[in-house]
Amino acid sequence: MGGKVTCTLGEVKNRADLIVYWGGNPAECHPRHFTKYTLTQKGKFVPKGRKDRTMILVDIRETPSAKAADIFLQVRPSKDFEVLTTLRALIKGQRVSAETVAETGLTLEQLQDFAERMKKARFGVLFFGMGLSMTRGKHMNSAALLSLAAELNAFTKFVAMPMRGHGNVTGGDVVMRWTTGYPFGVNLSRGYPRFNPGEFSTVDLLLRGDNDAALILGADPGATMPQPAIDHLARIPTIVLDPKVTHTSRLARVHITTAATGISAPGTVYRMDEIPLPLRPALKSPYPTDEDVVRRIYKAVAKKPAWFPGTK
């Protein structure tokens, strides 16, 4: 299946009586998720807040988030897909063998209880983190979880939401969708957007050595990418826009210092549930904003003889 059955965070705050976190550790990575948006908030239809809600945490290790959970399910590494598939079978009343389930590190009883709780919830939500989407199975795991959430709507109200990472990564998806039709990894070399993850995604491009120049902004791939990808960034002319010296700027030919987003640069950012929020900078930076610098580079390129697909 494709698609996603989701909502904004306020729906969870006002309605959710069953909250599942899967492969995420909000206590450490999204510290106010429990308190501002989900678990402990009193909501319109869950007036007693925490007392009205049940929280289940699924992860491969007992993180600090487990303390907040009513039920912690420790799944064996790389077995998330199996657990999700079993749950999808259980909610539909299909038969599942206890031996197969045992391989996941959980018992059939645990999963039956989990499935029943989901079906009986008035409003359930599955939050999933990188522990699900970036481990063995990757997007297949996400798809299985999204399918589970969609299928639960045959019984009750259920939604799913990814625990998006830092900064305005959500805004990047949103902006690329309206400007190019695709959420990331968009190749514009033919003058129109093309999308093929695995071919046009950055790590793959850099590992193959396809790029012969790079502009990096709002990220430090020199600290996060596989070494061969970083090596290629060091080989080619790399330009970095960043408020600070970073791992990437140390290997760059050009570094331009910019104002820090939200601290001294104004604009818009998107929350993980794709709600746009304005920034209110508290400081005045001596440096220009990223927006301003990219526009200046655009103008400098635009002054050169125009290039159109098929002419180079």
Add this chain to the structure above:
Amino acid sequence: MELSITKNATCTFCGCVCDDIELHADGERIVETKRACILGEAWFKNHTAERLYPDALIDGQPATLDDAVEAAAEYLYNAHLPLVYGLSNVTCEAQREAVALAELIGGVVDSHTSL
């Protein structure tokens, strides 16, 4: 010096993007971050309005913004398949400009999402 107070400021550190932060600043740095979590507080206090770095560096040497913009434009213009990457910790307005630039230079535009 009197502190300036910014209400309903938005924290861009994690995906929660909390927009109820109250920031107290002395003109150069943020000294107090009401309602921010431990990560948000560190984020806000870690960036100042000081001039700690040159405007730009070209091959490790301090350069003017104008020269750096020209150098960047030259590299990107001459490349066959330039990459525009990152877009996490920048505004939507900057992302929008970055997509326009990627289109102009016939490159690839990508974000953290592809990792």
Add this chain to the structure above:
Amino acid sequence: MLRITGGKVYDPANNINGQIKDICISDGRIVSEVEGGRTIDATGMIVFPGGVDVHTHVAGAALNFARAMIPEDHRRNAPYVRGERHRGGIGGATPTTYVTGYLYAGMGWTTVNEAAVPILSARHTHEELRDTPIVDKSCCVLLANNEILLDLLEAGETERARHVAAWQIWAAKAYGVKAVNPGGVAAWKWGKDAKGLYEPVPGYNKVTPAKIIAALASIVDDLGLPHPLHLHCNNLGAPGNYNTTLETMKVLEGKRAHLAHLQYHAYGGDDWFTMRSKSAEVADYFNAHPNLTTDAGAVLFGNTVTITADGPWQHLLYKLTGRKWGNLDVENETGCGIVPYVYKEKNLVNAVQWAVGLELLLLINDPWRVFLTTDHPNGAAFWRYPEIIQLLMDVNFRREQLKKLAPKALKRILLPELDRQYTLSEIAVITSAGPARALGLAHKGHLGIGADADVAIFNDSKDIARMFAYPRYVIKGGEVVIEEGEIRKAVEGRGYVVRPVYDEKIEDYIRPLFQQYYTMSFDNYPVELERLENPDIRSC
């Protein structure tokens, strides 16, 4: 300065019906005379006021969600390659914002009304509209499932509800008010729907869909908004729903309203197997009630994606198709559902839908009250409008198309019996003059002195679909934007907004509720006027 000379002018608002007449333009407006400047020789061509789309989904969270869901559709359609004067992009069912502007302008349409905007993500909608070039834009804010309003209606506080609604319209920087499946989307938050107009909405005792409809229509009239309540009725798409539609029209007696995409609301039968057209019943009632306008929401066969704030309907459609399903509930306000869909000629339900859209356009006798739309992208992408114009203008072509349907379908529809053919003047009404009037945009939809110089010039050809798909010239705000099939200038459009009057103290009422039920700061909720590229505040 610009003169268009020698063309046959169709300007129904000014009773001009194919006369050869010069149109003069200066400073973006139609004027009586110009000296010098460029002259366009429109001999052998017809001259229309620029098209106005009263109901489309071109920007915002829901459409942008759909874009990500259908990469296969992006690949199926011809891409838009960047050029000297325009950006590259994607066409298809959910064109990228720039391409949306180019495609609308490229077929002679110069004003669009985005029909569904949650307040909570209105900032997003306006960001996309700013990136939609050439056309002028307005949008309608979704209020019929707004829980602050519904709670006030439950408490019988209609006066306060009016102030809240006015505040919300301005907060969203909207132009009009949209009601989608009143009460039904709020019910969907618990996985339910609101099907009976006089049954309480789940979670309420006194609030019924009828009460919401009547209250919002009155609020819009009392506030004096230029566009009446823009209503998506309950029970969209369901067999037998024509009764709901008739009941809804009764609720609206004495009030203005625009009924969106009427095609989806004019079905008889008890289930999918017995579904049939009830366009005649709906059109008869509608014809007798001049307080109402509508748009067709016509369907064309082929691939598209359905997007609506009607969450429960989309869950049903997902279950029927087994295809992808997107759903996005927006806290305290609304929701949206997204399901890719293929309308097939041999499918009985789809055949009925296709026929009903055309039947309503042919059976509603006043073209000033029924407008050409496909509820883009729900019935078909907007760039397929010329195909519908051909179906309306050419009864023989229509009969050819009817042959493609399953014989069984012909017994379920009225279309084979209808031989009305639209005239060029009537086409100018349903594509421009009528929707401009319904939107209350007095300077749009006509070519009289002082009107905005938005003009489409077409070849006068027998090939109707082709001539309307490829105008020879399109002029927007006095600038030639399309010429010989090329974009000559991608001008910026304007954004129409209204600022209805409300008691400023109403914020003291909304603020604590907002802090209790929402998850963002109240002060960050309203969209700043500066977010709009060229805001144009219309008086109420």
